[in-house]
Amino acid sequence: MSLPLTEEQRKKIEANRQKALARRAEKLLAEHHQKPAQSKQGPSQNLPRDPSKSGSHGLFFKQQNPSSSSHGDQRPQNPHSFPPNTSEQVKGMWQRPEEMPTACPSYRPPNQVTVAGISPPLANSPPGIPSQQLSGCELGQGHPQASHETQSTPFANTTHEPLAKAKNFQETAASSSGQPPRDPELEARMARPSTSGQNVSGSVMPSTEGRLQRETGTPLHRVASSQQGRCIRNGERFQVKIGYSEALIAVFKSLPSRSYDPATKTWNFSMTDYGPLMKAAQRLPGITLQPLEGAEGHAESPSTSSGIIAKTGLPAAPSLAFVKGQCVLISRARFEADIGYSEDLIALFKQMDSRKYDVKTRKWSFLLEEYNKLMERVRCLPQVQLDPLPKTLTLAFAAQLQKTSLSPVADIPEADLSRVDSKLVSSLLPFQRAGVNFAIAQRGRLLLADDMGLGKTIQAICIAAYYRKEWPLLAVVPSSVRFTWEQAFRRWLPSLNPVDINVVVTGKDRLTDGLVNIVSFDLLSKLEKQLKPPFKVVIIDESHFLKNIKTARCRAAVPILKVAKRVILLSGTPAMSRPAELYTQILAVKPTFFPQFHAFGLRYCGAKRQPWGWDYSGSSNLGELKLLLEEAVMLRRLKGDVLSQLPAKQRKMVVVAPGQINARTRAALDAAAKEMTTKDKTKQQQKEALILFFNRTAEAKIPTVIEYILDLLESGREKFLVFAHHKVVLDAITKELERKRVQHIRIDGATSSADREDLCQQFQLSPGPAVAVLSITAANMGLTFSSADLVVFAELFWNPGVLMQAEDRVHRIGQLSSVSIHYLVARGTADDYLWPLIQEKIKVLGEAGLSETNFSEITEATDYFYKDSKQQKIYDLFQKSFEEDGSDMELLEAAESFDPGSQDTGDTLDESTLTGSPVKKKRFEFFDNWDSFTSPL
Numbered sequence: 001m002s003l004p005l006t007e008e009q010r011k012k013i014e015a016n017r018q019k020a021l022a023r024r025a026e027k028l029l030a031e032h033h034q035k036p037a038q039s040k041q042g043p044s045q046n047l048p049r050d051p052s053k054s055g056s057h058g059l060f061f062k063q064q065n066p067s068s069s070s071h072g073d074q075r076p077q078n079p080h081s082f083p084p085n086t087s088e089q090v091k092g093m094w095q096r097p098e099e100m101p102t103a104c105p106s107y108r109p110p111n112q113v114t115v116a117g118i119s120p121p122l123a124n125s126p127p128g129i130p131s132q133q134l135s136g137c138e139l140g141q142g143h144p145q146a147s148h149e150t151q152s153t154p155f156a157n158t159t160h161e162p163l164a165k166a167k168n169f170q171e172t173a174a175s176s177s178g179q180p181p182r183d184p185e186l187e188a189r190m191a192r193p194s195t196s197g198q199n200v201s202g203s204v205m206p207s208t209e210g211r212l213q214r215e216t217g218t219p220l221h222r223v224a225s226s227q228q229g230r231c232i233r234n235g236e237r238f239q240v241k242i243g244y245s246e247a248l249i250a251v252f253k254s255l256p257s258r259s260y261d262p263a264t265k266t267w268n269f270s271m272t273d274y275g276p277l278m279k280a281a282q283r284l285p286g287i288t289l290q291p292l293e294g295a296e297g298h299a300e301s302p303s304t305s306s307g308i309i310a311k312t313g314l315p316a317a318p319s320l321a322f323v324k325g326q327c328v329l330i331s332r333a334r335f336e337a338d339i340g341y342s343e344d345l346i347a348l349f350k351q352m353d354s355r356k357y358d359v360k361t362r363k364w365s366f367l368l369e370e371y372n373k374l375m376e377r378v379r380c381l382p383q384v385q386l387d388p389l390p391k392t393l394t395l396a397f398a399a400q401l402q403k404t405s406l407s408p409v410a411d412i413p414e415a416d417l418s419r420v421d422s423k424l425v426s427s428l429l430p431f432q433r434a435g436v437n438f439a440i441a442q443r444g445r446l447l448l449a450d451d452m453g454l455g456k457t458i459q460a461i462c463i464a465a466y467y468r469k470e471w472p473l474l475a476v477v478p479s480s481v482r483f484t485w486e487q488a489f490r491r492w493l494p495s496l497n498p499v500d501i502n503v504v505v506t507g508k509d510r511l512t513d514g515l516v517n518i519v520s521f522d523l524l525s526k527l528e529k530q531l532k533p534p535f536k537v538v539i540i541d542e543s544h545f546l547k548n549i550k551t552a553r554c555r556a557a558v559p560i561l562k563v564a565k566r567v568i569l570l571s572g573t574p575a576m577s578r579p580a581e582l583y584t585q586i587l588a589v590k591p592t593f594f595p596q597f598h599a600f601g602l603r604y605c606g607a608k609r610q611p612w613g614w615d616y617s618g619s620s621n622l623g624e625l626k627l628l629l630e631e632a633v634m635l636r637r638l639k640g641d642v643l644s645q646l647p648a649k650q651r652k653m654v655v656v657a658p659g660q661i662n663a664r665t666r667a668a669l670d671a672a673a674k675e676m677t678t679k680d681k682t683k684q685q686q687k688e689a690l691i692l693f694f695n696r697t698a699e700a701k702i703p704t705v706i707e708y709i710l711d712l713l714e715s716g717r718e719k720f721l722v723f724a725h726h727k728v729v730l731d732a733i734t735k736e737l738e739r740k741r742v743q744h745i746r747i748d749g750a751t752s753s754a755d756r757e758d759l760c761q762q763f764q765l766s767p768g769p770a771v772a773v774l775s776i777t778a779a780n781m782g783l784t785f786s787s788a789d790l791v792v793f794a795e796l797f798w799n800p801g802v803l804m805q806a807e808d809r810v811h812r813i814g815q816l817s818s819v820s821i822h823y824l825v826a827r828g829t830a831d832d833y834l835w836p837l838i839q840e841k842i843k844v845l846g847e848a849g850l851s852e853t854n855f856s857e858i859t860e861a862t863d864y865f866y867k868d869s870k871q872q873k874i875y876d877l878f879q880k881s882f883e884e885d886g887s888d889m890e891l892l893e894a895a896e897s898f899d900p901g902s903q904d905t906g907d908t909l910d911e912s913t914l915t916g917s918p919v920k921k922k923r924f925e926f927f928d929n930w931d932s933f934t935s936p937l
């Protein structure tokens with residue numbers, strides 16, 4: 001379940017983000033002023049090849065300079081790059097089609113001339129050059145009184161790919177200065193009066209550029225500013241957004257319908273002036289004006305509006321507008337050209353058999369099998385730059401590029417699972433079996449991102465078991481579920497000898513002792529030196545824990561994953577707020593896809609260059625990212641997709657870490673257990689001992705319970721119920737939720753009836769994350785919490801009827817989902833006896849037809865069998881005590897009044913105990929709706 005943030009939360013998050021950005025910008029600006037020379041010429045800060053060695057991988061990367069590194073061109077690789085000798089063609093100002101390279105034999109664009117040299121010069125600026133970054137350029141600065149200083153283009157902050165054809169030329173011309181490429185012929189021609197005698201350029205150049213030339217002694221081409229802008233339709237009029245250019249303003253002023261809006265500092269015109277304006281703009285050196293989107297067929301488009309030309313007296317010039325765009329994948333079978341208007345391009349598009357025009361988006365799309373043909377022909381249009389699909393995509397969809405399969409989903413073969421324990425294979429639900437097939441088709445490297453509770457564990461164990469010959473296996477899991485994983489291995493792989501399972505509990509344990517080795521994220525970073533030789537099969541549970549490369553856990557895990565042969569990542573919420581969070585997980589599964597973050601950031605994180613570096617916190621091309629992930633990296637099914645295969649309730653026994661019970665509590669527990677089995681005790685004394693044991697159990701479980709709850713929140717669980725019995729446990733949970741500022745309600749024996757209903761409603765209607773902390777005995781009836789689909793029992797209770805009633809607070813009318821129930825069971829505590837007792841009772845009820853569920857079949861297998869007579873005795877005592885009339889009351893009262901502080905065990909509940917685990921770190925920040933990102937387009 002994943003709900004959107006409230007408006008208030010969004011605002012708060014955005015405000016905080018802006019503050020952080022502003023602080024960072026200030027700091028970097030200050031640094032920049034202190035060391036100007038260094039900032040201009042300092043060594044390039046390339047992204048490291050191995051992001052795991054980067055110290056700056058976070059939401060924002062420090063300023064990079066990809067242009068100067070070996071991987072400088074991190075733009076998508078063009079598999080169809082131009083032959084080097086074509087650079088000469090674009091140096092010349094006027095390029096006739098018949099002079100086109102023979103690489104474009106079939107296509108003849110309409111007879112026209114093009115200005116290659118006026119491609120946006122700043123497109124060549126490497127992302128790392130700071131000169132434009134600090135200029136604070138804005139869109140729409142065509143103010144008549146604007147400063148005459150040379151300004152960067154409004155697009156200076158975007159990463160322009162230069163005309164591929166002009167690459168060599170541009171690299172040499174612009175590499176040292178970052179200035180526009182030189183083309184004397186172009187300059188000479190541009191300086192000539194226009195054929196109409198209306199010397200638009202000439203009227204401007206002497207006054208600005210000529211003056212600059214005189215003052216600086218610098219040739220024109222060195223100081224000429226480049227401006228890129230665009231036309232935006234606004235009802236019957238259109239607006240021009242572009243930086244300041246005196247020449248252009250002169251053009252604007254020559255147009256009859258001109259109007260200047262001081263508020264937006266932009267000029268606008270009626271559509272009758274569109275054609276003349278575009279033509280005049282094309283004649284201005286360094287000015288590139290993107291036409292109105294979807295201007296195809298517009299009677300007044302530049303090259304067809306002869307009527308307008310006659311009206312204004314401007315010459316009939318060929319279409320010289322430079323258009324730039326990119327190819328984007330829109331389905332497994334089709335790609336789209338996301339590009340502005342160009343008559344030639346449209347003519348070319350119309351030659352494609354599979355063309356489709358979307359009137360809504362005004363974009364053309366084609367089958368992938370026509371991709372290569374289209375790209376080849378587009379290269380023949382010098383005034384068009386259509387960036388190819390990233391190489392990663394063309395490789396991932398290679399089959400479709402050859403011959404498009406129109407199937408909306410990939411055909412995945414059925415894997416032969418005969419080598420895996422039949423118990424496991426026969427238990428797989430159909431969608432789980434499909435998950436295993438997908439994993440094996442991906443050669444054991446995938447991100448299994450099924451919704452929570454869909455059984456990622458059983459699938460992961462099956463996939464790992466398929467590669468059993470390559471074991472030993474490493475499973476890296478949150479500390480709170482290490483023993484649950486141990487249980488799951490035992491349950492699903494009976495062929496695995498339990499002694500071969502090694503659960504790493506302390507930093508002194510060996511990581512490689514077992515055939516199956518289970519370790520927490522935090523211990524992994526302490527034990528990483530033991531990882532040689534590397535594990536070939538690795539499972540990472542809750543892999544979103546690795547989203548930030550700066551963390552020790554991620555730095556420890558990523559290198560292991562890169563060299564492992566099989567990598568099984570599991571997460572119900574791989575990214576909670578932004579695509580950048582997916583990067584490390586993609587890197588782990590497919591290290592070759594995006595070896596550098598920057599390329600990923602540019603394509604999918606809406607990377608923006610800021611004065612202080614690159615901001616990767618946004619998102620872009622999400623549909624394409626989803627397709628790529630689904631094709632080659634990730635499998636995600638939502639509960640709703642497979643609801644018919646799920647039971648109404650799924651119970652899970654979570655074995656919580658006994659390692660977190662401190663020595664003092666452990667001693668108290670042992671003493672209480674001993675007390676129960678001491679001979680010659682009266683019945684009353686035995687009962688008192690049992691109550692003490694039960695109370696000590698509550699106290700001992702607190703840290704692990706809290707860790708588990710915080711893990712759930714970090715994993716994106718938004719709304720759930722936590723039932724506990726002892727006041728001390730309820731208090732500790734609510735205190736921690738308050739500390740972490742998690743919305744919560746509490747209903748216990750002290751809550752009035754009126755308040756119960758209000759609190760319940762409050763929880764039901766709460767849009768964001770919320771936890772209901774409930775007393776097992778006071779809130780197990782009469783309340784509806786159907787807006788949650790998860791119930792956690794922090795404590796066990798001896799009466800299964802009460803537990804089931806409590807479960808049914810979410811499993812009731814109004815519940816549309818399958819409900820998950822997690823029972824937290826702590827080894828070495830009263831739970832060892834309560835858990836089998838509960839199961840036994842349910843079995844009896846089931847046999848009598850009084851219970852539709854059977855715990856032992858639905859929940860994880862338990863290995864609670866009593867090895868010695870002492871344990872049997874305790875079990876018997878539990879059974880006897882809880883079956884006798886009145887025992888419940890006695891125990892309830894004892895639990896209510898239990899105060900560990902009064903029994904000199906307060907140290908077990910102090911802050912350090914509660915927060916000594918990794919949970920003390922900031923656990924979650926955003927709960928954006930991941931599903932809106934992954935849901936079908």
Ligand SMILES: Nc1ncnc2c1ncn2[C@@H]1O[C@H](COP(=O)(O)OP(=O)(O)OP(=O)(O)O)[C@@H](O)[C@H]1O
Pocket residue numbers: 427428429432450451452453454455456457458571572650651652653858859860
């Ligand atoms: N095929 C199955 N047969 C029996 N039990 C199953 C099956 N699949 C899942 N379960 C049970 O469903 C419960 C939830 O499974 P699991 O913990 O693997 O889900 P998950 O996808 O990892 O959820 P989360 O993301 O919340 O951890 C477990 O108790 C598990 O044993």
